[in-house]
Amino acid sequence: MKHYTHYLALLLLILAGLYKNANAQQNLVPNGNFEEYNSCPTGVGQIISLANWYTLTPSPDFFNACASISSLVNVPYANFGFQIPASGNGFIGLPDYYTSNYREFIGNGIIPLQKGGRYSVSMSVSLSNSSNGGSNGLGVFFYQ
Numbered sequence: 406m407k408h409y410t411h412y413l414a415l416l417l418l419i420l421a422g423l424y425k426n427a428n429a430q431q432n433l434v435p436n437g438n439f440e441e442y443n444s445c446p447t448g449v450g451q452i453i454s455l456a457n458w459y460t461l462t463p464s465p466d467f468f469n470a471c472a473s474i475s476s477l478v479n480v481p482y483a484n485f486g487f488q489i490p491a492s493g494n495g496f497i498g499l500p501d502y503y504t505s506n507y508r509e510f511i512g513n514g515i516i517p518l519q520k521g522g523r524y525s526v527s528m529s530v531s532l533s534n535s536s537n538g539g540s541n542g543l544g545v546f547f548y549q
Contacts, residue, residue, distance in 0.1 A: 431516075433515045433516040433518070433524075434513055434515050434516075435456075435457040435513060435514070435515070435516075436455065436456050436457040436458065436513070437513075438490075438491075438492050438493050438495075439455060439458075439467065439469075439490075439493065439495035439496055439497060440493045440494065440495060441455070441456035441457070442454050442455050442456055442467070442469065442471075442495070443455070443456060445469060445471035445472055446466075446467045446468070446469055446471075446472050446476065446478045447472065447473075447476050447478075448476055448477060448478065449464060449466045449477055449478060449484065450463070450464035450465070450466060451466070451467050451478070452465045452466070452467050452497065452511055454467050455467050455495075455497075457513050457514070458497075458511055458512070458513050459511070459512050459513070460509075460510070460511055460512075461509075461510035461511065461512050462499075462508065462509040462510050463509070464509065465497055465498065465499040465509045465510070465511050466478055466484075466497060466498040466499065467495065467497055468480050468483050468488070468490075468495060468496050468497065468498060469494055469495040470494035470495070471494070480494060480495065480496070483498070483533075485498065485533035485534065485535045485536070486533045486534025486535050487534060488531060488533070488534075491529035497511060498533070499511065501540040501542060501543050515547075518547070526545050528545075530543060
């Protein structure tokens with residue numbers, strides 16, 4: 406099996422579009438557009454710098470315009486290619502598929518959902534310039 410380096414610069418308003426009811430359009434994901442941070446990232450693997458987000462795997466990356474170009478996490482001059490966020494000044498990056506047994510994940514405590522409620526989930530995703538293939542396995546997982 407050919408191994409692809411899928412570094413999805415998950416520009417994500419990751420779940421920034423998790424809305425309850427189409428009319429209300431209330432964002433249920435705290436800091437869903439990655440604009441709130443505790444400190445400017447100084448290198449890769451610093452999801453901990455983001456408010457409300459945590460890592461479930463070793464090294465997802467937080468990219469922001471406040472970072473120096475030499476840090477490798479600058480916006481728009483990121484280590485994996487030129488990238489402008491879908492909104493604001495930041496985005497996260499993680500490989501969705503690097504080898505058959507390696508992926509990276511991030512998490513966030515969303516505002517509780519109501520049983521029987523209708524919700525919409527959306528996110529912006531971009532394949533980095535240095536990737537040599539894409540993924541069809543990106544998704545969202547909800548749990549209690």
